[in-house]
Amino acid sequence: MLLFSCFFILSGKKTAVYKTDSILKNIAFDYTNNFYKFQKEVNLLDALTNKKASLKDIKSQVKKTRLAYKKIEFIFDYYQTFYNTTYINGAPLPKISEYFEATEVIKPNGLQALDEAIFEENSLENKQHIKKLANKLKERVDFLLKSHLPIQLKSSQIIESIRSGMVRIFTLGITGYDTPGSVNGLEESLVSLQSMKTAFLHYKEGVNPNAIIKFHHIKRLFEKGENLLKLENNFNEFDRMLFLKEVVNPLYGNLLEFQNLNNILLEPYKKHAQNYKAKNIFDANFLDADFYSELVYLPLDNKNTIELGKLLFNDPQLSNSGKMSCLTCHDPNKAFTDGLPRSVSNKKGVFGARNSPTLLNAGYSTRYFLDMRAFTLETQVAHVLDNPLEFNTTFKAIIEKLNKNANYRKLFKDSYEGITKKNINQRSISNAIAAYVNSLKSFKSPFDRYVRNETTKYPENAKRGFNLFMGKGTCATCHFAPIFNGTTPPFYLESESEVLGITQGFDSINPKLDTDLGRYNNGLIGDKQPYFKNSFKTVSIRNADLTAPYMHNGLFSTLEDVLEFYNLGGGEGMGVKVENQTLSNVHLNLSKQEIDDIIAFIKTLSDTSDFTTNKN
Known part of the structure; x- marks a missing residue:
């Protein structure tokens, strides 16, 4: 299936050959087997929904199916990004895809939609919805087996897919974005990490002698990540700052160094915004504007x-x-x-x-x-x-x-x-x-300097706030790192808008929905969709401490008010009838201290040193 390939490594007068054919065959073999296992779990899920099994059994099978998918995701999403986000594991929202079905509205589908639906009200209507989601998922996975396999892999693309997989774990996995119903992001992230580790370990048989130390260092980083994810099964308590500083960023940078030491070319399979030459997810050049x-x-x-x-x-x-x-x-x-x-x-x-x-x-x-x-x-x-x-x-x-x-x-x-x-x-x-x-870029904030290891000083309340922002507060499921805006990782190919249920005034007793229809009324035919009513672009929260008042209508004058609005579940959580609110209407139950901590974190994202008259 794969052609023999080699990279010539020059060292003084000696020339060594780094053969990659067997490595790639082994990775492709694992991937193919895992894909068939995923198909098997999808088939079992489809069969259970057709047999009208108990909700408990279906819920258990949805979990197994998602975990099976996580073993293939880092490669599958790298090669099949648009198909994946449209049909397999995209956000559970209506969408229009320019790549599939022209301008037809594609209803929520795939694994995220299943994860959300299985935890909704146990009604006959919802059971029928779950059955339909499972049926459609089976159709699409069966199609992929004919169109996607066998797969041709390149060594450069394997390393890059693993690095993108680390971005995905950090931005979509441990934040809960991928698991809107079950909040099973930690276990799924562990399975993803283990699958990427297995793929990387195949490089042991052909590693350049100059990269042996680096190989074992990366192996230990994977193991550290596994241990951190295994030790904590409480979603709200997981230390995301520790995971970022000691696992995600080190792996992201060291994998690049390993690639360079083995003379594996930087030749991305696809065009996207992520810059693979960056060594840290919060480097100023991580994304290419x-x-x-x-x-x-x-x-x-x-x-x-x-x-x-x-x-x-x-x-x-x-x-x-x-x-x-x-x-x-x-x-x-x-x-x-x-x-x-x-x-x-x-x-x-x-x-x-x-x-x-x-x-x-x-x-x-x-x-x-x-x-x-x-x-x-x-x-x-x-x-x-x-x-x-x-x-x-x-x-x-x-x-x-x-x-x-x-x-x-x-x-x-x-x-x-x-x-x-x-x-x-x-x-x-x-x-x-x-x-x-x-050219107006702002990446010298106290937070950036801390996570790039340029300083050891960072407030403890801001650390707590970062963990809340990325976890319990669910802020990072809309404001994606590193820009903390709505451009979706790990490839940052599309910017999102959200329906928050913004009101005309911050009146929690008799709230009224703001009349601005936002994206629905922007004059673009493709956006004239009911689910875009009252939808507005998700802007960056970098420098938010300096940009009051907030929201499209300037509703909130303080960050405390903004956080309280989210804490109440947006407009719908306050009792307003909002069509297609994308923000969960469930109260977050953030304490005053937790809100203060999140704000402390947001304040450390401020950096206007290159632009203000009084430079820092």
């Missing part, structure tokens, strides 16, 4: 265009009135917000429809604006320019103004000459502003 701007006029990492974009960002002459600039709503001294419930407009006493979100780390997304109506940072610019309450102008008018300025003519020439006949045009203006916004 340029991935999200692949089709731009000119790459956004150009120093000249960034500087030009900064000038345009600060220049009020771009607006029709000559009084408003991007700076008006995005002040660096306020973490690129304006500190108002709703953004200011060009008319005195009139405010915009929504809050101004921070632009820091805004580039790590596939959709822009709170209603997600723009697909790139470049197209985002146009929405601001032609908005009657904002710049209220046209590109034609701006181009005329800029052409009258000798400095701008020179700067545009230096950056864009040779692309089109006219250097100052709609695309070049948008590109320059987008380049500046894309």
Whole structure:
């Protein structure tokens, strides 16, 4: 099945051959056997639901099926990401996939939907739903056996799939994202970790002598991770900070070093945002912001265009009135917000429809604006320019103004000459502003420095808060590390929005749902779906301590209020009728101390040192 392959390792005058064919055959053999075991468990689950077995027996079989899947997930999701997230183990929400079924709404399905459904009300309707989910899962797994197997593996891709698997465990496993009903994330993470360890240990037979010490070090790291997951079976008590610092990050970095020591090429199978050259999940370069701007006029990492974009960002002459600039709503001294419930407009006493979100780390997304109506940072610019309450102008008018300025003519020439006949045009203006916004990155916070081992100082209450954020508080099931926004790991290919049931005022006695329909009303045909009513983009909580007030309507003035809203289960948990609320309506039962600890953690994510006038 696999071709013989080798990597030549030069060491002085000697040449050694590192053969990988038998290693890959062994990994493929394990994977195939585990896939058939997964199919067997799926078939048993399907049979039980068809026989109308007891809920207890079905629940037990759902658990076995999910655990069998966890043995194959790190390889399967690497090679079949879109199929996996659409049909096998994606979020239990309605979705539209551009890869499958065109614009048809795909109802919640797969393993996460089963995990959620099995713990819902024991009604006839729910039993029928579980049966249908099991039937569909069987159909799709049977199809995969014909289309997915046999599998062709490359050594580089095995290492990379293991590293991505560690990201998945940290962001989706131990946070409870994968197990919305059972909250069995720790046991499933253990099975995933053990499966990845088994795959890695196959490299022992062909390891380069220079990498033997590294091999055994990685083996011990896997064992440490196993021990930590085995020792704690209480989801709320698991020490996620310890696991991150002593297992996840060390494994992520050491696997890269092992790959380099064995001259295994860095040749990813797929294009995605994760940068495999990073050594730490919280490295500033862990995600490649340029991935999200692949089709731009000119790459956004150009120093000249960034500087030009900064000038345009600060220049009020771009607006029709000559009084408003991007700076008006995005002040660096306020973490690129304006500190108002709703953004200011060009008319005195009139405010915009929504809050101004921070632009820091805004580039790590596939959709822009709170209603997600723009697909790139470049197209985002146009929405601001032609908005009657904002710049209220046209590109034609701006181009005329800029052409009258000798400095701008020179700067545009230096950056864009040779692309089109006219250097100052709609695309070049948008590109320059987008380049500046894309450069606004914030990864020097006390938290970042601590988890990168650049400092040993970190507050104990913030450690507790991090563990709560990633565990009991369920915050990390929407705000994914490392950006802590809604761009989904481990490959960060799609940005999510959520229905939280935001109210018109924080009235827990007589709450009323806010009338802003959000994503449902963003003008995009694909988003005109009932489940997107009142849905808004999940923004980053980095620098959240500096960006009050919060939510799209500026409802909450403090982080304490935000946490209390979540603690109550959002709008639905407060008694509001909310269609398709994606936030669980179950009360979190966080104590005042726990809320304070989470806020302490959030405060350690603040970093505006590169942008404020008073630098830290």
